[in-house]
Every structure is written in structure tokens, then in C-alpha cells.
Amino acid sequence: MKVGLFIPCYINQLYPQVGKATIELLERLQVEVIYPSGQTCCGQPMANSGYEYESVGTCNNFVENFKGFDYIVTPSGSCAYHVKKHYDIIPQTDAVTKVRNTIYELCDFLVNVLEVKNVGARFPYKVGIHKSCHGLRGLRLGSCSEKVTEPYSHIGTLLKEVLGTEIIELSRKDECCGFGGTFAVTEEAISVKMGKDRIQDHLNNGAEVITATDTSCLMHLEGLVTRNKQPLKIRHIAEILNSVVD
Structure with a gap:
């Protein structure tokens, strides 16, 4: 192909x-x-x-x-x-x-498409998955908490096969991070509060790394993590799946 x-x-x-x-x-x-x-x-x-x-x-x-x-x-x-x-x-x-x-x-x-689950990656960290809104409710990359359906997650399917990775469970699995494109500019205070809540959920459940399918969401969260000097790493899923060694 x-x-x-x-x-x-x-x-x-x-x-x-x-x-x-x-x-x-x-x-x-x-x-x-x-x-x-x-x-x-x-x-x-x-x-x-x-x-x-x-x-x-x-x-x-x-x-x-x-x-x-x-x-x-x-x-x-x-x-x-x-x-x-x-x-x-x-x-x-x-x-x-x-x-x-x-x-x-x-x-x-x-x-x-490729029907691949194990990409041969190694990433020895506790990872929290942020389910970005467009991917979750637009592309259906995972199941939504408001629907009574069989749970699934494409990003989770891949992460489960990454050597050394422990996927942590969040209290609010598919809550928005608050970025929303220009929403973060026009509604700054609300955006920041939503981002802080998303980060705190990861911290409360022991995450060391936050990952997602969208760098825009991760950029928003990374800005807050850096500004508040919080002990979290931010990595796009591509970076984790490409981590053959730490």
C-alpha cells in the first residue's frame, strides 16, 4: 500500500x-x-x-x-x-x-487497517490516556462513558502491548481537557480550569505520563504542567509506540 x-x-x-x-x-x-x-x-x-x-x-x-x-x-x-x-x-x-x-x-x-497490536515498543512508565474529543466522539477511536456499550480503545489496545507500560485508570475517563482550539483563547479561565482538573485526575491515580492522539490537547496540558511544576511527562502516542528503548 x-x-x-x-x-x-x-x-x-x-x-x-x-x-x-x-x-x-x-x-x-x-x-x-x-x-x-x-x-x-x-x-x-x-x-x-x-x-x-x-x-x-x-x-x-x-x-x-x-x-x-x-x-x-x-x-x-x-x-x-x-x-x-x-x-x-x-x-x-x-x-x-x-x-x-x-x-x-x-x-x-x-x-x-494494518491490524497490528504489538509494535515492539518499550516504555516503562505508568501512563494515563487522555481521550481527545474529536477522536473519541467524532472518529469513535474509543467507547464513550455516556453509552452503555462494550468498552474499547484503539490507543489502549496498542498501549497494552507496550513492554513495561502500565495503563492507569482515570476517575473521569473521557472528560475534555479544555483546549478546544480557539476556545482556549476566547474562554481562557474555563479552559485553564478544565485543564487543571484533567491533570489532577491523572495525578490522583498515579500517572507518570499523559498521552493522547492529539498534540493540541497535549500542548494545552503540557503548558499547565510546566507552569505549575507538576511531576508529569507529556508524550504523544506516536512517541511511545516508537520507543524501542527508554
Whole structure:
């Protein structure tokens, strides 16, 4: 299979190690990965800010760069969700339909396309999973606490097979971290309180590391952890799955 790698803006600018971990992990699993150099943003930040129709050029550029791949993989649930659910603003050509149907968040791709559980990683820490909202309730990367269904978690399925990792149970398993894109700017006080509550839940249950499928959520939590000098590490799931050694 031929896979196109999409690296979101904030990973490209602020967390390049997450992008590197993603491509290294996929290549270690014998996946042919190509990074289209003409890629930019998926358009999500403009849409979240109320300027969706000004992102039309960005959306068309995304489709042009990724229409030739069998699958598109991104270490971001929110970006994958945006492409899948919000590209109605451009004409629904065959290329657009294909791109919307073949984009996958990294864990979703590993579990449901490659059908891989054990990626050969080692990460000897107590890890708390933050279930990002777009991935959880948009892409259904895990079960939601408000539904009476069989519990599952793609990120949890992968972490269970990581040597040395202990997944800790949270008191509020799928609560929002408070980031919400521009919500963190327009509603700063509420955003900070939500983030602090999310961090405290991890601390109360003995977590040493917080992980998630979205660097945007982790960036929000890392800012609070750093500012308050709390004993937690923040790692994207791609970094953990690519940790062959500590």
C-alpha cells in the first residue's frame, strides 16, 4: 500500500519529534510512507474560528496533495475528523470523496487497517490516556462513558502491548481537557480550569505520563504542567509506540 503522511501545522512548527516518530514507526512496520512536500494545513483552525469558507483553497490543496494515495495517515484525530466531516464546503469530486474516505488517525490505521497490536515498543512508565474529543466522539477511536456499550480503545489496545507500560485508570475517563482550539483563547479561565482538573485526575491515580492522539490537547496540558511544576511527562502516542528503548 502507498501511504501519504499528513503532519499538522502545530506538529510541524512546535513538536517535530511527533512527526518523526510517526514516520519512523510506520517504516518500521514496513509501510511505504511518502510525505507530500506541497502539503500545508487541513483548514481546521480557520473553520474553528468561524472562517470556514476562507479555507476552501487550503482544502483543495490538501486534496490535490493526497488524492493519489491508498491511505492518508496523520498523528492527529482532530485533523482527520475535520477532513472526513467538514470538507462539504468544496465540490464533492471523486478525488475529494476518496481523500475523505481514506484518511486515518494513526492508532485507527494501525489497529483497523494494518491490524497490528504489538509494535515492539518499550516504555516503562505508568501512563494515563487522555481521550481527545474529536477522536473519541467524532472518529469513535474509543467507547464513550455516556453509552452503555462494550468498552474499547484503539490507543489502549496498542498501549497494552507496550513492554513495561502500565495503563492507569482515570476517575473521569473521557472528560475534555479544555483546549478546544480557539476556545482556549476566547474562554481562557474555563479552559485553564478544565485543564487543571484533567491533570489532577491523572495525578490522583498515579500517572507518570499523559498521552493522547492529539498534540493540541497535549500542548494545552503540557503548558499547565510546566507552569505549575507538576511531576508529569507529556508524550504523544506516536512517541511511545516508537520507543524501542527508554
